[in-house]
Amino acid sequence: QNVTIVVPKSVGVTLPAGGVDVDARVFYIESSAVLGPVPRTLITSNVTKLGGSVDSVAVGSFQTAPSLSFSPAKAGDASNITVSFAVGMAVSEYESFALLLPSFFAGADIVAIRTLYGSSGSMFTAVWTKTCPETTLTLVLGAGQSLSAGEAVNIVVP
Numbered sequence: 001q002n003v004t005i006v007v008p009k010s011v012g013v014t015l016p017a018g019g020v021d022v023d024a025r026v027f028y029i030e031s032s033a034v035l036g037p038v039p040r041t042l043i044t045s046n047v048t049k050l051g052g053s054v055d056s057v058a059v060g061s062f063q064t065a066p067s068l069s070f071s072p073a074k075a076g077d078a079s080n081i082t083v084s085f086a087v088g089m090a091v092s093e094y095e096s097f098a099l100l101l102p103s104f105f106a107g108a109d110i111v112a113i114r115t116l117y118g119s120s121g122s123m124f125t126a127v128w129t130k131t132c133p134e135t136t137l138t139l140v141l142g143a144g145q146s147l148s149a150g151e152a153v154n155i156v157v158p
Helices: none
Strands: 027-031 038-043 048-050 053-055 062-071 080-087 096-100 124-129 136-141 152-157
Touching: 080 096
Parallel strands: none
Antiparallel strands: 027 038, 048 053, 062 080, 080 152, 096 136, 124 136
């Protein structure tokens, strides 16, 4: 018979800051039971059956490494920022991605950026903060928008 143990979030256990990748091979279980010790055995998290095989569902990770580019790429000049990545998990409306941009500057009158470009730009708004704890550009997924696991995101911030 299966044994299920649920550790409530109120206990304070947190997921790794780097997330948990698809097919993560970092979880093990073992038992020191007197009637039959079980050696360390590899397990997966949030097990689902996909195409007949057992895979781990990504949590808080990127399927592809995020990339940033600047145009024009000239120190001290205003620049478009292009950010691209593919999410490793589903993302729902109002969830966000924060880009820490130390030593970057935006005009004092710039707070919210409602017009973004790129193939995913219309799905997001951006919020610029200078004390979060560093200069931060937060991309917020808009109302009614969602991303599927593996979906590519490409945003140009003018």
